[in-house]
Amino acid sequence: MKIQCVIIDDEPSSQNILKHLIGDVDFLEIAGICNDAVDAMTFLKETKVDLLFLDINMPNLSGISFYKMLNNPPLVIFTTAYSEYAIEGFDVNAIDYLLKPFSFERFLKAVQKVKNKLVLEKEFIIIKSDKKLYQLKVNDILFVEALGDYIKIYTKDKVLVSYKTLRNILSLLPENKYMQIHKSYIINQSKLDFVEGNQVTIGSKKIPIGQKFKINFLKRLNS
Known part of the structure; x- marks a missing residue:
């Protein structure tokens, strides 16, 4: 399966360079090309x-501002001619940051990160718990609970305690399926039984919805 890509850039020359580079990578496919954030919003x-x-650096709305506006956004590789934007780009969990002009080798390194992440998301993650390494099928995870410096990962038949943060584990899970609904909880949306008041139920577990997360949770649920 090919990775579906969108080029969002207001410069035709930059669009053409990316089209050429994407065409030389067999696991990439161009789904669309947009000239600005408004076009991209409609397309997505x-x-x-x-x-x-x-x-x-695009007119009217920067790429970073645009990306922050998206609900459940795709993975992103930022491109720009200005190195001062790099830190801000990584603050929104970009996969990589390409400083123009960039080589094919540098481009390939960035897209390989995307491929590795998507493959991992679709199949398994490796979790260290009780001095053992567990290979967990991603879709078997029901929800994750923060426990101080640790997390508890709940599946149908076991609970694993691992030295990670919620942010760490969320970065390993598919963004279209897992979401944080409370400062202490991540849920697998596909395992959700029902929502009642300010809590969700998965199996026999009732999980609170934090006020900070409620609006985004309801938007995503309705979409």
């Missing part, structure tokens, strides 16, 4: 994609 509402090649 109608088309599911895996990856954005997103220019930061």
Whole structure:
């Protein structure tokens, strides 16, 4: 299966360079090309994609501001001619940051990270618990609970305690399926039984919905 990409850049020359580079990688496919954030917003509402090649310095709305506006955004590789944007780009969990002009080798390194992450998301994650390494099928995870410096990962038949943060584990899980609904909980949306008041129920477990997360949770549930 090919990774579906969108190029979002207001410069035709930059669009052409990315088109050429994407064409030389067998696991990438261009789903669309957008000239600005407004075009991209419309396109993404109608088309599911895996990856954005997103220019930061665009007219009217920067790439970073645009990306922050998206609900359940695709993975992103930022592209720009300005190195001062790099830290801000990584603050929104970008996969990588390409400083123009970049080589094919540098481009390939960035997209390989995307491929590795998507493969991992679709199948298994490795969790260290009780001095053992467990290979967990991603879809078997029901929810994750924060426990101080540790997390508890709940599946149908076991609970694993691991030295990780919620942010660590969330970065390993598919963004289209897992979401944080409370400062102490991540849930697998596909395992959700029902929502009642300010809590969700998965199996026999009732999980609170934090006020900070409620609006985004309900938007995503309704979509």
